[in-house]
Amino acid sequence: MRLLVACADRPGIVAAVSRFLLEAGANIIHSDQHSTDPWGGEFFLRMEFALPPGVDPDALRAAFARGVAEPFVMDWSLWDVQRRKRVAILVSKYDHGLQELLWRWRRAELHADVVLVASNHDELRADVENLGVAYHHVPVAPDAKPQAEQRLLELLGAAQPDLVVLARYMQILSGDFLDRVGAPVINIHHSFLPAFAGAGPYEQAKARGVKLIGATAHYVTEELDAGPIIEQDVIRVSHRDDAAAMARRGADIERAVLARAVAWHCEDRVLRHGSTTVVF
Known part of the structure; x- marks a missing residue:
């Protein structure tokens, strides 16, 4: 199981969580925590633990809510690691992000299942369907x-993804779509914006x-390219690189x-905190 916690920092949080898991017979495997300020800051926790046979995860959630989460006013989630997250991918014509995700999924390097790919173009259908993934x-x-957004919402509603990925989907999604999609949405773009x-x-x-x-x-x-950042990276280029070479290097990044x-x-591993993130 994975436990994520965000709440106002105060003494006793880790002790309360650990005591609860001890009494439930759980064994803590990994634990990471961060405080923005030990006095009056925000506290974040990611913990992985194993449950003994016979423990009902739903009953554990209810007991944790009553005994720990409510007294500390926590935002929290508890995820069964045996359940792989369901990922939907939206893409246009650039295929490098899509192909990377599909490659890692096929190699079992992505702890998730790709449940559908949707595109405003039809060029990538064969690449996707050859892997047994639905293409729309x-x-x-x-x-x-x-x-078009309504049709996407219908497809996503049927697939019930836990995450939607914009792998160079070259359309701006409306606020109404984001309100109704029912899952977090991750986007990738080059770091030149807004310059x-x-x-x-x-x-x-x-x-x-x-x-x-x-x-x-x-x-x-809803604010374009202004959402909480999860990850960034860069690569050096020089006067010898033309625009096409920069684009190739940019695609790799x-x-x-x-x-x-x-x-x-x-x-x-990612906890959202206002306009930023904590990544464990």
């Missing part, structure tokens, strides 16, 4: 975006003599950063 083509006409916003960011970067390019994975909020962010989320 949902075109987005300029004058019919609400209808090189709009079309042709690598061409703009080349023209300005950029020496570092990178990528950022973040949770999606994007695929790695996205894969790490998705893996960490699926392993319950």
Whole structure:
């Protein structure tokens, strides 16, 4: 089981959690914690533990809520590690992020199941369906975006994902979609934003003599590209790299950063805290 906790920091939190698990017969395997300030700050905890045979996880949740979570006013979740998270992927034409996630999933390096891929283009259908994953083509006409989002919501509602990943899905999702999707959404983009916003960011970067390019994975909020950041990385480039070479290097960074962010989320290593995150 994995336990995530966020609450106001005060003495006794770790003792209360540990005592509860001891009395339940659990064995703590991993434990990480962080406080923004020991006096008046926010406290975060990620703990993995094993339960003895015969312990009902639902009964454990109810007892933890009454005996620990309520007295400490915790935001918390308890996840059974035997249940793999269900991941849905939205993609357009760039396939590097999608292919990386599918590759890691096939190699059992992603503790999750890819339950569907949806795209506003049909070019990647064969690549996805050859792996036995459902592929849905949902075109987005300029004058019919609400209808396309409604279709996506229907598909996602049927698949019931625990996470939605935008693997270079080149459409801006509305606030209504994000309110109704029922799962966290992770996006990947190049780190030039907002300095090189709009079309042709690598061409703009080349023209300005950029020496570092990178990528950022973040949770999606209604404010464009402003959600809590999960992971970032960079790579050096030089005057010898043209815009195409920068784009290739950028794709390499994007695929790695996205894969790490998705893996960490699926392993319950990321706790959101306002506009930022704590990543254990």
